[in-house]
Amino acid sequence: MELDDFFALIHPAIAVVIVFPLIGIVTHRAWQVRQRRLQLANGEKSKIPPIVGSEHVEIGNWLSIGVVGAAILGMAYPIFSRFLKNDTFAKDPLRAFWVTAMFMITTATFTFLFKVKIKTWRNIFAAATAIGLLLIGAQPEVFRRDNEWFFSHYYYGVAAAILMIFSVAITQEIYRDKQNRWRYIHIILNCLALLLFVGQGMTGARDLLSIPYSWQKEHLRQCDSKTRTCPPKAITSFVGDR
Template sequence: MVDLNDALGLLHPAIAVIFVFPFIGIVSYFAWQTRQRRLQIMAGKSNIPPTTGLNHNRFGKVLAGAVVGLALLGMAHPIFANITTNQIWSKEPLKVVFIVLIFAATIASLVFLYRAKPRLWRGIFATLTGTGLVVLGSQDGVFRREYEWYVSHYYIGLAAAMLMIFSLAILPDIYQDRSNRWRIVHAVLNSIALLLFVGQGLTGTRDLLEIPLGWQKHYIEQCDFAARICPSKTSQSQVEKELGVVQALRL
């Protein structure tokens, strides 16, 4: 039976599969259609409806916010699980308050980024949102897989979220720039983001296989992930006996 903590850990991948990844397909489809319509109009006439670009814009905004929100959710569970497990609230209450404030400030900055019109304010709120993600990602409890950072679900997801934030920040400039410079930047960076999303699907599936359930965690934590070696049953029993003796002596 899955306990509450394990069930909460499934929220991040479940939302990604049910909501975010279908949106990636929708936005990619409308992006391709928008590009094809523009090329066809340059050649003469297009049968692709003019609402395609509007739909790409609309669903793209939703996708950007969903990716950032999903990143925050993925960080929130391990951070607060670590706070609860290690009783950080009683040991370092100011640290917990700081983490909560950073979560609130990051969410608020994202909301203001959607509403901001001047380029300066868009840059400020985009920077604050990205900084909030980095600060939260550096907290204890977040598994960053630093020994294999190049295939880390955390680092790939952080890069994808940063590209989504940047896309939101430059969105008005795309329609105002007649030289199409910002449009080209947008297309290139979001093509990279699409590859990062593929990487997220692969690394996320791998991590689901590696993250132990609550009742397995004590044993799994004794494994050497770099060497791919776990303690044998005999050595595990010996460790449990030694722990039992230590606890008995303490009593």
């Protein structure tokens, strides 16, 4: 396997090995938190230990780091591999510098989100991280699938990442709000996030299927995706190379 292909696999591998198991754990804890709260509210005794709440939040923080990290990595690979291929650092140094700075600033604001306790600063760092992701995603190197945005790995991924950032930002509010409004907002938004994660699994697997090994690209470039045909020579040389 070429080095280029290896780098292309880092993002999907991290998503499958780290992010998706975390989604399972966080969702299970979320279910337990809810069951326990409803049982206690009904005056029943609960067999679920009280620690599930803090475990949900602790692993939830890791999940949001995983999802935002996966989104950053998912965009870093196409952007920097194309920058190197097209010599963008020499031809368009201003944009190359600005995009590199955006990666660093977004990572920094996301780190600060976990460090600060004051609500205003949490909101500022959460908003800055979300804007950073959108600015990085606006680069022409990122394949956004704008004409099929409703089944786009990019739009689902960035939306899920922003929902995770929002969950971290409102953690204190969920605990403080005695009327549980923030709790219900959190549940509704994160049920949507769960659907987006299912979509990420499907669209990610689809996109992997459509990206060939680097040695195949030359041959497959001759194929026409509209008519779904390849010139006979391309097919022969493709099969012959395997």
